[in-house]
Amino acid sequence: MTVPDERDDLEAQFTQWRQYVERRPELRRSDADELEDHLRGSVDGLIESGLRADEAFLVAVKRMGGLDELSREFAREHSERLWKQLVLSGDTDSPVAGAQPRRDLLALIVCAAGAAVSIKIPALFGMDMEQDVAFFARNISLFAFPWLAAFLAWRRQAAPALIAVLLGLFALGAVAANVHPLAEDSQSLVLTGIHLPIALWFAVGLAYVADDLRSSRRRMDFVRFTGEWFLYLGLIALGGNVLIAFVFGTFEAIGIVPEAFIIQWLLPCGGVAAVVVAGWLVEAKQSVVENMAPVLARLFTPLFAGVLLAFLVAFGWTGGGIDVERDALILFDVLLAVVLGLLLYSISARDPLAPPGLFDRLQLALVASALVIDILVLVEIAGRISEYGTTPNKAAALGENVILLANLAWSAWLVLGFVRRRTPFAALERWQTGYLPVYAAWAWVVALAFPPLFDYL
Missing domain, CATH: 1.20.58 (Methane Monooxygenase Hydroxylase; Chain G, domain 1)
Known part of the structure; x- marks a missing residue:
């Protein structure tokens, strides 16, 4: 038998082991459950044989072999599933793991097109990207992030209440970007331009963790998502620059100067659509580039x-x-x-x-x-x-x-x-993920309260 303190320590070890297992993209949640059941059974047997709880846990983990070896064994056993994961969907832990890749692709097309269309809507009201730079600088994240959040919320089948919260946050962001009378040389304009995208990115994070809002592990997954999204967006930007160079050079060779098309259409529409595409790529290819x-x-x-x-x-x-x-x-x-x-x-x-x-x-x-x-x-x-x-x-x-x-x-x-x-190492991870809302709250305070607080200076 284990005393209560030993049982608590043992459960903490199981939790840490489970968190590590769930980071392996080639293992389904059901696979992790199976491995954990096997580990718990082995630990219980060792405790009954006379070992202390911590000793039993270490021996049981050692007997199971390295997790990487276990992962490779599962990958060989489920090779067809692994191939589909690497090439098509990759996110086996999400609520839509069994959804058809075509549905994901269709959702991507809708959301990316929505972002591209939304950035051209101001043109219907006489606004121009070259002349109204301050407006587009304040609102650029509002043209892209809501559509990325929509894609993530759709993939995770977010509850209606959470969708309402997301709509409220993005509406609040629109207010913060446009209600304050800020001069183009004001400090508050620069602060809003910096902090509003940060605040809205945390709204995207809310859509990302929609399947488990209180989970520290899901928040850490969003941290990983942020890094991979940034890398993918950078790669897309590099490819986009090459595309623009080819468009300009080839059309100029036949006497057509596409500068206006590039500035007014290709750059803005492609830029905001790339935000959504990068998110889809992280979701679809997570197991390939997660490290x-x-x-x-x-x-x-x-x-x-x-x-x-x-x-x-x-x-x-x-x-x-x-x-x-x-x-x-x-x-x-x-x-x-x-x-x-x-x-x-x-x-x-x-x-x-x-x-x-x-x-x-x-x-x-x-x-x-x-x-x-x-x-x-x-x-x-x-x-x-x-x-x-x-x-x-x-x-x-x-x-x-x-x-x-x-x-x-x-x-x-x-x-x-x-x-x-x-x-324990888990305490550091819990602290970092639990502190993320503090940054979001401060970003909202700067974007919403600072302009009137400092008389729109």
């Missing part, structure tokens, strides 16, 4: 750790201050966001049962360095505000750096505890 972002994270983590440590050494050596003008603030916030992104994608690909190693210590150095830099930037911002007063840029940067400070500080503590073998 791209984590691999890049493992590559750049030591590089960024070295750069941040070198910056801190140089800062201490020179004894100078930090320039907290707008461009510098954006640069530091992007840098800190990249650090968190590297941490998130490394977490998403890590075996939660593996012991801490050298890479975990590199992550600790990276997070600790970013934490120190965040504190230095906060001190500079607070000093400038107390001396010269606040501006929308400084207030937004202050809030963002406070939010980042809280995340980095607790993340550093959890990574330190994990490296010292005092904190």
Whole structure:
């Protein structure tokens, strides 16, 4: 028999093992259930034979063999299913895993076409992309993200209540983008242009996790989706540039200059449609490229750790201050966001049962360095505000750096505890996924409240 504390620890180990199993795209949820039942039965038998719960779990996992070996065995047993997954659908855990690929393709065509049409609707009211740059800059995410969210909500068969929430969020985004009388040189216009897409991207995330809103694992899946979506969008953009070059060159060769068509139609319509197409590609080819972002994270983590440590050494050596003008603030916030992104994608690909190693210590150095830099930037911002007063840029940067400070500080503590073998790895993952709504809330505050709060400056 196991005592309650041992049973709780054992269940935590089962949970970590299950989370790792469910990351393997070649295993269905039913396969994971079968493996877990087999593991639990083996553990129960070992406990009855006299082993402690933790010993029984380790022995049972060892007897089952490496998970990669198990995955390959399942792939060989279900080779037809694996081929279909790799080539057609890939998302075996979603509620629509058995849906016909043609239905997904039809939904993609509808949503991509909807995005392309929506960006041309302002032209019916006399707006031009070259002359009304500020309008399109504020609203660009509203032409693309609702359609991507619609595609994801359709795939996950989102409940009507959640669909209503999504419609409300995008309507709120339209209000934030257009109701405030902002001049083209106002700081609030720039802040809205930066923060509104972030807020709406979290609305896309709500559609992504529609099948399990409270699941930490599904939130981490959305983090992975975000990285792969960004990579695919970049690849599409590169291909689009090649296409534009061919269109321009070939038509110009026969005396036709397609510049107006490219600027007014191909670029805007293709750009917003590509947002939806990239999301579909991640969903359809998930098992092929799911490790791209984590691999890049493992590559750049030591590089960024070295750069941040070198910056801190140089800062201490020179004894100078930090320039907290707008461009510098954006640069530091992007840098800190990249650090968190590297941490998130490394977490998403890590075996939660593996012991801490050298890479975990590199992550600790990276997070600790970013934490120190965040504190230095906060001190500079607070000093400038107390001396010269606040501006929308400084207030937004202050809030963002406070939010980042809280995340980095607790993340550093959890990574330190994990490296010292005092904190389970799952705690770090739960903290990161649970903190995501804080960023969404702040983005909405900046986009909605800052313009009137600072008199539309």
